[in-house]
Amino acid sequence: MTRADEKPLLLVITSGLRRYREYLLTSIATRYRVHLIDSxxxxxxxPHLAGCTVVPDTGADPVLGAARRIAAEQPVAGVMSWHEEHIVQAALVAEELGLPGTRAAAVRRCRDKFATRTALAAARLPQPAFELAGTLDEALAAADKLGYPVVIKPRAAGGSQGVVLVHDAAELADQFAATRDVPVPHNPAFDQLILVEEYLDAPEISVDSVVYHGRVVPVFVGRKEIGFPPYFEETGHRVAGADPLLSDAGLLRTLTDIHAALGYTDGWTHTELKLTPEGPKLIEVNGRLGGDLIPYLGMRASGVDPGLAAADVACGAEPDTRATAARHAAVRFFYPPANDTVIGSVDFDRAALPAGIDLAQALVGPGDVVSPPRKGLIDGRIALATAVASTEEDLRAALDQAQAALRLSVAGSGDRAAG
Structure with missing residues (x-):
């Protein structure tokens, strides 16, 4: 049995929200000593840490300084972050300390969606047509060139924030400022912040992959559920442990070519694609584990441990991605009925939850004020439920029952239905 002080030391930059990320730290701590760098x-x-360093902020310089001090005291095996705003910092630390990982320039190409598009265009890989805009006039000209409807999105935000489908010039003008002004911490100052893209009317998937020495291995395929048009709010995700796309030669070839074009060689990625009649086309590549509990669903559906696999590759070890199960797992998010809803209470009638429900959690508490999209993109969620089942039909039935069991009390009134 390996003693705790013999485990390799792994630096983790920021931990994120407990409900979305603790399962990762729980697994990682069984094999690694985790040192957290956070603000x-x-x-x-x-309970999962061997140490913690608090920095004034989590920009590149403070994080690099902290990593240097830690490495001066003891050997460091690897560094990782599953937070979009800190993947570049992790790559810079890896370069500075000579640790395994993808070069920072390639991670920046993932972080900057225009750089991603440019690299794929140079390699002639499948993606939507696109233009870059800094002003409303430039965006209108780009949309005229591409043809409506178009999608506008921030150049470097995450979580579908500011991503909007617009059908004409009036809608574009109405949405432009909100998309342009999405806050993106630790991002370079760009003159042109908006991508205008061809709209692909096709199902969207996400693929969480391990990349080890340039070899891309798809681990989980997430089937997205989108709501609140014209926004692209991710209202749920489904993962099948034996999804046929995991062994699809065409998808694997596309993923391999995309990562090669970006120069992404080692780490975990979350790639979003549209399944068009012409084949898969790239929406974006995130140089991190997927959000919204997608890796957790993958773990429950397939038995593959995403925390350990991501930590292994961050430390230069070949990860184990062999599936040991073939279940179905899903998450569904719930929303308030109206803008500026003042929460009295949120919970589930536990007696009404079926056996297939895995997690049923409130995301807000008494006194919180929340809104559905547009006003409450992502942070408008009031609760979530996950389910695990042997069939997709049983999965959906369990989530429907969880939705019926959700109890929302609005301050100043009685129980209300939630979306």
Missing amino acids: VEADWEL
Whole structure:
């Protein structure tokens, strides 16, 4: 049995929200000593940590300084971050300390959606037609060139924030400022912040992959559920442990070519694609684990441990991605009925939840004020439920029952239905 002080030391840059990321730290801590670098003191993370360094902010310079000090005291095996705003910092630390990982320039190409598009265009890989815009006039000209409807999105935001489908010039003018002004911490100052893209009317998937020495291995395929048009709010995800796309030669070839074009060689990626009649086309590549509990669903559906696999590759070890199960797992998010809803209480009638429900959690509490999209993109969620089942039909039935069991009390009134 390996003693705790013999485990390799892994630096993790920021931990994120407990409900979405603790399962990763729980697994990683069984094989690695985790040292967290963050701008706040560790709290719920403490049982999983060997150490914690608090920095004034999580920009590149403070994070690099902290990593240098840690490495001066003890050997560091690897570094990782599953937070979109900190993947470049992790890559810079890896370069500085000579650790495994993809070069920072390639990680920046993932972070900057225009750089992603440019690299894929040079390699002639399948993606939507696109234009870059800095002003409304430039965006209108780009949309005229591409043809409506078009999608506008921030150049470097995450989580579908500011991503909008617009059908004409009036809608574009109405949405432009909100998309342009999405806050993106630790991002370079660009003169042109908006991507205008061809709209692909096709199902969207996400593929979480491990990349080891340039070899791309798809681990989980997420089937997205989108709501609140014209926005692209991700209202749920489904993962099948034996999804046929995991062994699809065409998809694997596309993923391999995309990662090669970006120069992404080692790490975990979350790639979003549209399944068009002409084949898969890239929406974006994130140089991190997927959000919204997608890796958790993958773990429950397939038995593959995403925390350990991502940590292994971050430390230069070949990860184990062999599936040991073939279940179905899904998450569904719930929303308030109206803008500026003042929460009285949110919970589930636990007696009404079926056996297939895995997690049923409130995301807000009494006194919180929340809104559905447009006003509440992503942070408008009030609760979530996950389910695990042997069939997709049983999966959907369990989530429907969870939705019926959700109890929302609005301050100043009685129970209300939630979306």
